[in-house]
Amino acid sequence: MTTPRLLHIYAEAYAIKGYCIEKISPSNTSKYKAEKREEQIISCFERAGDLALLYLQEKEKSLSSQTVGAGPIEELQENIGPILETAIQQSPIYYIKHGDLEKGIGRFRELLRAVESRFSQGLRLTLARQLAEVLLRGVCEKTYKPPSIKGDIVNPSPRKYTGDGLFVPDNETEEALLLLLIAEVIATREAVLNRSAEHKQAQNITFQNATAVYNLLAIALVKRAQFDRLSESFERAMKFSFKEFHIWYQFANSLICARKYSRALLVLKECCFLRPKNVIVPLTAAKLCFEYLQKYEDGIMYAEKALEAGDDHPMASRAYVALGIGYSLKAVEMKLKADRQTLHTKALNAFLKAHALDPNDYLSLFHLALQLAILRQVEDAIKYTRLALKYYSEHIHSLHLLVLLLSAQKNYEEAMQLIKAALEEYPDNLSLLLTKAKLEEIVYCPEEALNTCKRMLKIWKDFQEIDSDEKSLSLILHPMKVSEATDRSTFDKKSQANLLLTELTDRETGSMRAESIAASRMEKNLSEVASSGNGLIQSQPEAQRTWRLLNQIWLYLADLYLSLDKMEEAEACVSETATLFPLSHQVAYIRGRVYEHKQKYQEAKACYENAISINPSHTSSLQHLGMVLHELDNDKLAEKMLRDAVNMEPTSHQCWFYLGLVLESLGHSEGAADCHATALELELTSPVVPFTVIPRLMQ
Template sequence: AVMASKAKYSRLESEIDKCRAECNWKKSLELAKQSTVKSAELAGIVMFLQGEMALEEHIESYDPIIEENIFTARSALSEANECLSTVVETNSKFKEQALLLLAKIQFCQGFYQVAVATLDKVDLAAIAMKESEGNSMRNIRLLYMVAESYAIKGRCLDKSKGVVRTKFKQNERDEEIVTCYEIAGDLAFLCLQQRDKRPTSTTTLTTGVDSSSNFVVTSLVEMAISQVPVLYLKKGEITKCINRYREMLRAVESRFFQDIRKTLALELAQLLLRSCSVSSYKPIDLNDRGTSKDTKTPKPCVYSSEKLFIPKNLDEEVLLLLLIAEAVGTREAVLERNEEIHKLTVTNITAIYDLLALILVKRGQFGRLTESFDKAMRFSFQEFHIWYQFANALISSCKFSQALPVLAECHQLSPNNVCVCLQAAQLCYEHLQIYQQGVEWAEIAINCKGTLTQSARAHMALGIGLCLVAKESKLLLERQDLNQRALKAFKIAHELDPQDYLAAFHLALQFANLRRINEAIVYTKLSLKHRSDFIHSLHLLTLLLSARKQHEDAMALVLAALDEYPDNLSLLMTKAKLQKIVLGPEEALATFQKMLKLWKDLHEMDATDDGSD
């Protein structure tokens, strides 16, 4: 009978521990109250659990990190304080845990030095070492409480730094704060890893009722994890900061800190890009034991294997970090249904994709970038920035037919964005050869009513499209009408932005197409005035001079242009034709031979590049 009673007591106690570890505070208190009738040994637990429940439920509503909640805590936590103080005075087996929770109450109430004094009554390192050896729910709950206690101690020491007067003592205090935060982070990672080893079913053994987990990583632990790199950065110790990030990211994965891992990966990627160059980058050293000097507290399990991928350079590490952050971030964004949290998640994932674009574009991996943005479409409803980045990635990957509908969606999301319309028009003209649709996009851009410069470019795009449509038209009257409309569009573009060399060039080119040579020369010279090295204006002026039989002037100009662009085949062709007229066929033949050699070299170079890709 005694054995049966002890077994029943053990079952009840483990059930209460399970509820506490899963943050089901009311359930644990109900079980304790029911059990006091059956087991006198559990009578002392009720008072402790009442205090714990009052404290933890208060913290769920009022974040202790936010100082505005201090005065609320001073009135709301008086009952919890009384319960836990009573437990401490009775010297029950929950005394150490009650002291940890009392320190937590004192922290919430803003009594920072009192909280540190309370924590100093407990050997936190000994408790952490003892509880890390087991894997029961009691071990997990107590280990997490110790992690929070170290975080509280670090925060309290930070808040009471004003009482330290000497510089030496200040440095000592700073080191102690960092150590507390590091231990808090390490214990939290270890605790979460141990939670992962537990079976996922949370059905109670005695009642058969489903005791679903309410556990979340608390703000105290998140603060401790995030503060260590910040403190190192404040002291200018970038290497230690990077090493701490790497140390935390090497911890074996747990489903409970995937969001933390995403944040750490993104922050480390940003830090590496800001602070490291290719030459100053130091690869990961697996033998490095990390930044923490503490050896008395347990450490989380880390990945260690000969098969681990170790980045060899800066780009590889940043890319690896961003891919980790992307993998976690995209899953979160898809699953999150709360609108406010979803917006925050999308903001974070947008930062990841922006950095991913920087790295992949530098490496020319447009296809991989397109794949990433394709995944992002699952949660990017009405997110203009991601859609626009996706369109640019598709264009860079030469997937022009796919890029056009994406740009159309961008226009739906941002109807007054002129750049989107102009980009769509450019796609239609240069790559898809659907000129009429390009004209429609240019007209939409004009109606967007952007800045004067944007409006000028929109009219210029319209003129280019009308010229292209005119070339395809088989009816003379229609061609003439389209060319006149194009000329009018170019004139408006030039009037809106007289300093734009491109507007002047296209106006000159249209005059040339209409055989109005003198006007074409005027605007070509105007274009060169605004940009003297623009190759197309130089070439056009050469052709216009030759059209006026000024072959020597045209020859002098094309030679000057070739000094700037010696490998331009179009200029070389014009030079050869002018040489034939001015100098004779032998000089022209030499230029043609040079062109053939140049074309052969360029063709072989392109073929080599295609083969390597």
């Protein structure tokens, strides 16, 4: 009978023989001799590997048979030694090095199918990680061959997992993920948590092994846009990643991709503490604050932290861009005109500084142009926008901004030509299509804009089908499988839908106020509860986003039909959007517009008041409520509403004009004249939609 000790000796003998043959240079250059030599080397390594695994299994068996009262087993942590461990890994690697990828993968699978023992876990971790890396880097969907459960039994051979219920992956990603999840379990279990000096070396080794697994896991899961699972994996790694920047930063990135922005910001805060001189981290945190969390003060603080690296840093220009974005967004929040002007000036100076540090950066030029446009310095804004497009001709927001600037100059024909060219490059961009529809109302007629709306509804249907595909029956039947529908292209389309939603929200005023955003979130939650009975709004965030996109299209269609004096169609659009989001302030507003068009002023007044009660900063509701009150001969209250609207949106020429009408009705001729003069001045530089519908993004 072969004892475990003899198995160990035989295994080492074969391993040493393989190393020796490999080291000895061939005596001749015969191709036949060379092939025979390679076969001999691989045979030695394979036999060494099989015997080593069998040795570990027999050792496990003998230790398990010992009595419990025999005392602690000191050799429990003994491994097979570096000679055999390297030999086991050499056989598949040798195949791959000599161009036989299929046999190399097959050998990896054979080794991993061996029944696990407590002594082989570290080896299994290494083999699983290596095979996953080979699958991710060297195998594509067409060349992939699933593992075969059946195999030739070579004696002596380690015992292998067999049976009818074994899981067999369908593609290279599934197999790589399975391997990496197994490796993750082993790596986290073997991680040394004791951070004392005597355990430092062991702690470093186990951490490096775990890091390698998590890096590969990130590659595999990102390919399938499985960011929730990735963030869960990195969360499990936190217990042994104290002050380890790489894992913390990867955790933050996975949370951002999973749209868990508040938590990601907390993780980035810790990353800033770990690497105080790293500029990318505070810039990423500032991006979250500005684009997702509306924490403008915190975003400005992170931008200033990034600027501590000095103006000589390569990212100094982008840090000033972030600072300017923060000031510009914060300016919208200000109630006092002086505070607003101060922040706008600070934003402009920050963008000018960013441009001075990097004159060829399209992003600083774009934001400089957008800030000038908001301040109604249209000529300068056009100059910088054209310069931004010179350095990045396909930047969609620069193209959109130039369209609005041309419309502000009343150069509608050129604006129409440009937006058609932009839509050839970005045919599915709903924000551009809505602007195009507005231009068509002016250049052609409202009927022409209806065709653009039909196109928008077709695009929305495509977005909605993406969500429907993800809820297919296959996911219910195979919950453990990686969804074929969930890949990077699908995720990118969802991200586009999410970005479009931010651009389409409240296009009449372009409001980015915190209270507007808070109101939108509140009414979204309330509307979900109110509409849950009809089953239209699914609970998934992606489904909610697509339905909210449809809501914005219906709102615009209702407004368009009102301009055509088609009351029946407008009311049908209002009914559609009320079904989707019954407690939306925009639904209340557009319903008020319908009543106002019918000259039912009391009903319109109630609708506008409902809209303002949900969102007190909705300028359009304040403006129309003021005019309805004027029609109801309540000019004092109308003046109050219109002054509030002017204070919130000082560049709206309609608000100034209506305020002038009310003041004139009250007998304040001088004030009315000033308001009309201001309205006329603002109207000369007013675009078809507010400049603020263009998002202030750090990319």
